[in-house]
Amino acid sequence: MNIDPILQRYSVIREKNPREIVLLRGSGCRWRRCRFCDYHTDFSKDSAENYRLNHSVLAQVTGKYHALEVINSGSFTDLDEATISLLKQTCFEKEISRLHFECHWMHRQSIPYCKEDFASLGICVKIKMGVETFHTLFRESYLDKGMGDASAQEIARYADEVCLLQGIPGQTVESMRHDIETGLEYFERVCINIMQKNSRPILPDPAVVSLFMQELYPKYRENPRVDILLQNTDFGVGGAADAQ
Ligand code: SF4
Incomplete structure (x- = not known):
């Protein structure tokens, strides 16, 4: 367990959606094998402590846009029951009608119940899934994503939005463009994460990042269905908190 208690855990996204x-903090990603990711170190097996932390974070939600995105360095299934109940209560009290959750492919069978459960309260759940690329061999043999040979069509039966990882060795302008266009064809929204160096083996490829910035960033930066995170803290969460 490696938890930084002063991580920035609340923010407001004012542009695009x-x-x-x-x-929030959960019991931890169950997959934990992706060769580019060390976010999953933000977890605790102590559900009471997680709830206490999550309560303090959710207390900052105002409902100003009637939409809330919840990330927890894993899947919504890793959140404790008390936190899920508090989320429902927060949505009700703050008149939030759209809730975005993240989910790994291994938990896809939990998605229909989650959507029905929240829909019964008038809350529309949108599921964001980290797919990284639709090139299945690259995704599984290099990234170890844990999605088998799932195609865009199959993934779209469960997920409403996808995350793509770009700026890594082996990618080209055409492969990155193909992933973005496939994401836009099958899903409501696409979130592009530009690879940042971390403690895991996969490194950003400066030449590929440069190609992305020259050829793809200008084309997609204004697309209202595309979020582009040049830094993984661009949504305002995950970095060190300002002194309070
Ligand atoms: S990218 Fe997501 S599924 Fe993969 S190890 Fe990280 S938190 Fe887990």
Whole structure:
């Protein structure tokens, strides 16, 4: 367990699909094998402690856009029951009608119940899934994403939005463009994460990042269905908190 208690865990996204966003803490990603990711170190097996932290984060939500994105360095299934109940209560009290959750492919069978459960309260759940690329061999043999040979069509049966990872060795302008266009064809929204160096083996490729910035960033930066995170803290959560 490696928890930084002063991580920035609440922010407001004002452009493109305005929403509040919270970084909650759960019991930890069950996959933990993606070769580019060390976010999953933000977890605790102590559900009471997680709830206490999540309560303080959710207390900052105002409901100003009636939409809330919840991320927790894993899947919504890793959140404790008390936190899920508090989320429902927060949505009710703050008149939030759209809730975005993240989910790994391994938990896809939990998605229909989650959507029905929240829909019964008038809350529309949108599921964001980290797919990284639709090139299945690259995704599984290099990134170890844990999605088998799932195609865009299959993934779209469960997910409403996808995250793509770009700026890594082996990618080209055409492969990145193909992933973005496939994401836009099958999903409501696409979130592009530009690879940042971390403690895991996969490194950003400066030449590929440069190609993305020259050829793709100008084309997609204004697209209202595309979020582009040049830094992984661009949504305002995950970095060090300002002194309070
Ligand atoms: S990218 Fe997501 S699924 Fe993969 S190890 Fe990180 S938190 Fe887990």
